[in-house]
Amino acid sequence: MTDTTKQSPTASHRQVIRDVVNTMAPFASPPVEQDLREQGFDGPILRLHLNECPYPPSPKVVEAIREAAAGVNRYPDSWWRGPANILAERLDVPRHRIVFGNGSDQLLNALGDLTLEDGHSAIVPEPSFHRYNLATEMQGAELIKVPLNPQGANDVEAMLAAIRPNTPLIFTASPNNPTGGMLTGQELHRLADGVPDSCLLVLDEAYHEFAQREDGPDGLAAIRHREGPWVVLRTLSKAYGLAGLRIGYAICGSDEIAEGLNKLRQAFQVNAIALAAAEAALGDMEYGRWLVEQVAAERDRVMAEMRGMGLSPLPSVGNFITADVGRPAAPLVGAIARRGIMIGTIRTPTPGYDTYIRLTVGTREEMDALLLALAEELAAQAEQ
Ligand SMILES: Cc1ncc(COP(=O)(O)O)c(C=O)c1O
Incomplete structure (x- = not known):
């Protein structure tokens, strides 16, 4: 057995790890508002990127x-x-x-x-x-x-x-x-x-x-x-x-x-x-059904608004909406994040999907803020 104590620390540490783990990409943590805070953002933050429920539990x-x-x-x-x-x-x-x-x-x-x-x-x-x-x-x-x-x-x-x-x-x-x-x-x-x-x-x-x-x-x-x-x-x-x-x-x-x-x-x-x-x-199915109803109704409203903006959201039945924005999605998502609104790109890099954004359906107020930000950023980027 080789004496790993003589190797550089990095090499010896990697050596005890399974090859397949060494070749995997580093853990990519889904961003949360704490990341924006660490970057110095101190305004209100909307989390519309992790397909969470916007309402508290029953x-x-x-x-x-x-x-x-x-x-x-x-x-x-x-x-x-x-x-x-x-x-x-x-x-x-x-x-x-x-x-x-x-x-x-x-x-x-x-x-x-x-x-x-x-x-x-x-x-x-x-x-x-x-x-x-x-x-x-x-x-x-x-x-x-x-x-x-x-x-x-x-x-x-x-x-x-x-x-x-x-x-x-x-x-x-x-x-x-x-x-x-x-x-x-x-x-x-x-x-x-x-x-x-x-x-x-x-x-x-x-x-x-x-x-x-x-x-x-x-x-x-x-x-x-x-x-x-x-x-x-x-x-x-x-x-x-x-x-x-x-x-x-x-x-x-x-x-x-x-x-x-x-x-x-x-x-x-x-x-x-x-x-x-x-x-x-x-045990509280009534509340569960209420949650789903709120979110689904808001999803349908936001999809209609997005269509009004000239976008074509995919026909999602989930608590999220995905749409092609016709330009690289990452800069748009970044610009919206700088306003304190977190939405996402398609996380698994997939050919043909780098122009898609995914947003989670939140409360009506949250979605109004997002729709405004989306419209303004799309207009600003169109001018560039
Ligand atoms: C399709 C799908 N499966 C599984 C999960 C994981 O859900 P959880 O680990 O919160 O139960 C998610 C979460 O976004 C999902 O979208």
């Missing part, structure tokens, strides 16, 4: 959090019975097939851990949620990126055609982030039947409640008949306003997949406050 949730806070000297229930019992009954799924995570983000990594190794490949839609790419790359597996269809939804036939014998994992998202397009019931059935049994079908429904508001198909209902392995992922971050607590869940198609995820988990993977909040949020 008062019942806040009360549950307060109560749970007094008991955090104890570890949480590692079988997450509070929220799992509600979901098991509501979804008619055995409780032990629901696995909770510190956000569905963590579960996406775990699905890579569960299925992928060197020499494997995974299918991802492009552009989509960047975690699918990272969950694949960190296992040293090959990414097979499949462009979306013109409606901004996953291209089911192209994704099926891309599956190879060495592909044990396919990530699909409906509605897709960042484009907001959703799969039809027929496409979901086609996926469920067309993905070979040698491949785990992951359907990410982070925006499920928003799709339901548009009478979209229920992904779980559509794929649960599948004989091969499957997982449906959902989260409390979007429609329930719990992004800061980090809690999402995987509904697994079999005991084997749930057991596999549990073998890889931490003993206390979800904290006690998040569990109490999720139980209260899932």
